[in-house]
Amino acid sequence: xxxxxxxxxxxxxxxxxxxxxxxxxxxxxxxxxxxxxxxxxxxxxxxxxxxxxxxxxxxxxxxxxxxxxxxxxxxxxxxxxxxxxxxxxxxxxxxxxxxxxxxxxxxxxxxxxxxxxxxxxxxxxxxxxxxxxxxxxxxxxxxxxxxxxxxxxxxxxxxxxxxxxxxxxxxxxxxxxxxxxxxxxxxxxxxxxxxxxxxxxxxxxxxxxxxxxxxxxxxxxxxxxxxxxxxxxxxxxxxxxxxxxxxxxxxxxxxxxxxxxxxxxxxxxxxxxxxxxxxxxxxxxxxxxxxxxxxxxxxxxxxxxxxxxxxxxxxxxxxxxxxxxxxxxxxxxxxxxxxxxxxxxxxxxxxxxxxxxxxxxxxxx
Numbered sequence: 223x224x225x226x227x228x229x230x231x232x233x234x235x236x237x238x239x240x241x242x243x244x245x246x247x248x249x250x251x252x253x254x255x256x257x258x259x260x261x262x263x264x265x266x267x268x269x270x271x272x273x274x275x276x277x278x279x280x281x282x283x284x285x286x287x288x289x290x291x292x293x294x295x296x297x298x299x300x301x302x303x304x305x306x307x308x309x310x311x312x313x314x315x316x317x318x319x320x321x322x323x324x325x326x327x328x329x330x331x332x333x334x335x336x337x338x339x340x341x342x343x344x345x346x347x348x349x350x351x352x353x354x355x356x357x358x359x360x361x362x363x364x365x366x367x368x369x370x371x372x373x374x375x376x377x378x379x380x381x382x383x384x385x386x387x388x389x390x391x392x393x394x395x396x397x398x399x400x401x402x403x404x405x406x407x408x409x410x411x412x413x414x415x416x417x418x419x420x421x422x423x424x425x426x427x428x429x430x431x432x433x434x435x436x437x438x439x440x441x442x443x444x445x446x447x448x449x450x451x452x453x454x455x456x457x458x459x460x461x462x463x464x465x466x467x468x469x470x471x472x473x474x475x476x477x478x479x480x481x482x483x484x485x486x487x488x489x490x491x492x493x494x495x496x497x498x499x500x501x502x503x504x505x506x507x508x509x510x511x512x513x514x515x516x517x518x519x520x521x522x523x524x525x526x527x528x529x530x531x532x533x534x535x536x537x538x539x540x541x542x543x544x545x546x547x548x549x550x551x552x553x554x555x556x557x558x559x560x561x562x563x564x565x566x567x568x569x570x571x572x573x574x575x576x577x578x579x580x581x582x583x584x585x586x587x
Contacts, residue, residue, distance in 0.1 A: 244415075244419065245411070245412065245415035245416070245419075246415075248414075248415040248416070248418040248419050249411055249414050249415040249418070251418065252414045252415065252417065252418040252482060254365070254368075254481045254482055254483040254486065255368045255369045255372050255479065255481065256365075256368060257364035257365060257367070257368045258368065258371055258372075261364065261367065261368075261371060262371055263347065263348065263367040263370055263371055264367070265292055265293045265294050265295070265363045265364075266293070266294075266295050266346075267295065267346050267347045267348050267367070268294040268295055268346055268348045268349075268350055268363055268366075268367070268432070269294060269295050269296055269297075269298060269344045269345065269346045269348070269349055269350070269435075270289050270294050270296075270297045270298070270349075270350045270351075270352055271298045271300065271337060271340045271341070271344070271349060271350070271351050271352070272285070272286070272289070272297060272298065272299050272300065272352050272353075272354060273300045273301075273333050273336035273337055273340075273351075273353075273354070274299065274300070274301050274309075274354040275301065275302065275305070275331055275354075276301070276305060276308070276354075277299075277301035277302070277305030277306070277308040277309035277312070278305070278308040278309060278311065278312040279312075281354065281355050281491070282312070282354045282355075283312065283316075284357060285352065285353075285354055285355065285356055285357065286299075286316070286319065286323070288356075288357045288358040288359075289352060289358055290319050290322060290323075291358070291360050292358055292360060292362060292363045293363075294322075294350070294363065295345070295346045296322050296323065296324060297319075297322060297323045297324075298323075298324050298326060298340040298343055298344070299313075299323055299324070299325050299326070300325075300326045300327070300328065300336040300337070300339055300340050301325070301326075301327055301336075302327060302328060302329070302330065302331050302336075303327040303328065303329055305327075306325070306327050309325055309327075310325065313325065324343065326339050326340055326343070327339075332460050333460070333461075333463055334447055334448055334460055334463050335448065337351065337447075337463065338444055338447060338448055341435075341438045341439055341444070342439060344435050344438075344439070346435060347434065347435055348366075348367065348370065348432055348433070348434065348435060349432065349433050349434075349435045349438055350363075350366065350430065350431065350432045350433075351428050351430070351431050351432075351433075352429070352430050353428060353429045353430070353490065355490055355491045356429050356430055356488045356489065356490045357386060357488065357489040357490075358430065358488055359485060359486075359487065359488070361485035361486070362381060362430070362485065362486055362487075362488065364485075365381075365481045365483060365485050365486035366379050366381065366430075366432045366481060366486065367379075367432070368481070369479040369481070370432075370434070373477065375475075375476065375477040376476070376477045376478070376479055377433060377434050377437050377471050377474075377476025377477065377478065378426050378431060378432065378433045378434075378437075378467070378468075378471050378476065378478045378479075379431070379432045379478070379479050379480075379481060380413070380423065380426045380427055380430070380431045380432075380478070380479075380480050380481070381429075381430045381431070381480075381481055381486045381487065381488050382410045382413075382414070382480065382481065382482045382483070382486060382487050382488075383406050383409070383410065383427065383429055383430075383487065383488055383489075383490050384403075384406060384407075384410075384487055384488075384489055384490075385399060385402050385403040385406050385489070385490065385491070385492060386489040386490060386491050387399055388494055391494065394494075394495070395494040395495070398492075398493065398494040398495055398496075398498050399492075399494050401498060402492035402493070402494070402498060405492070405502075406490070406492075409427075410482060412424065413480045413482070414480055414482040417478075417479060417480045417482075421477055421478065421479070422472075422478075423468060423478050423480060424468075425464055425465050425468050425512065426464055426467060426468045426471070426478060427464055428463060428464035429488060429490050430488045431464065431467075433467070433471075434476075437470075437471075437474075437476065443470060446466075446470070447463070447466060447467070447470075450466055452511060459511070461504075461508065462508050462511060462512055465508060465511070465512035465515075468512075469512075469515065
């Protein structure tokens with residue numbers, strides 16, 4: 223009995239470190255797409271959607287300030303109805319920005335509903351989603367827009383991320399901050415490497431990500447986005463919005479890209495206390511849900527090259543025998559290396575080049 227398990231362990235070990243070597247080479251040779259000298263798309267072609275729960279706070283004010291410093295066409299702030307007054311009071315203290323911000327609300331806290339509340343209001347070619355705890359550099363929008371200009375097949379572009387350190391941190395905050403920084407840097411490494419290998423991404427992180435507006439305004443997308451179910455239709459899924467959109471890009475033939483460059487780097491915050499472990503648990507649950515969903519989706523692909531057919535046939539056999547779940551249990555890298563478990567999302571990218579975009583191109587792109 224031990225011999226088959228030893229063979230499985232050796233196979234996983236070889237795969238794990240072969241993948242690391244490939245990713246190291248890919249990361250070192252990765253090159254971002256620079257902004258063109260005479261761009262057709264500018265900041266005025268961008269609308270930023272900013273979902274927030276509290277509707278106010280110093281961190282949110284800083285996020286809004288750095289976004290507006292990039293001069294997008296407008297910013298759509300979406301909070302819950304219970305916090306409308308708080309948001310209005312905050313915006314009233316920013317009179318210079320009043321004409322560039324519109325406020326919307328939804329009845330109950332639900333990020334997907336908040337996003338779809340604002341999407342129909344967008345009047346520009348590009349929509350950017352941002353979290354309410356990020357800080358943008360003044361150079362981020364030209365870098366986000368560059369891939370859209372280079373190739374019309376690009377439907378989504380994501381930025382790299384770095385941790386915003388606490389001011390005068392305690393010793394424990396330094397430890398938690400170090401772990402958070404490791405997570406983000408490892409994620410940057412993994413995403414840049416897989417982007418360079420085959421254009422695949424584990425997830426288009428919602429901290430700051432751009433999409434072509436007409437993709438998001440498609441009625442089919444809106445329905446699927448707000449009615450995604452989990453566990454054989456037993457539960458409606460409200461989390462994992464960025465994972466859903468990533469899968470939608472892949473399944474509808476859109477290319478994605480990560481801009482790994484200092485001028486496309488946004489700062490974000492993570493918990494600098496034991497709550498960080500709860501964040502890790504949420505990320506881990508999200509990875510399991512997304513990976514299993516993406517895995518099932520990739521098995522239905524019909525148009526592959528011969529080597530892709532062989533790989534997917536092997537994966538189907540793994541699924542039938544149950545070895546897949548065992549291998550994930552053995553090889554999971556816990557919360558330090560969570561994105562390594564996103565291999566199935568990357569396998570799903572194998573078929574992208576065989577699919578043409580199904581949606582009508584936007585007139586401005």
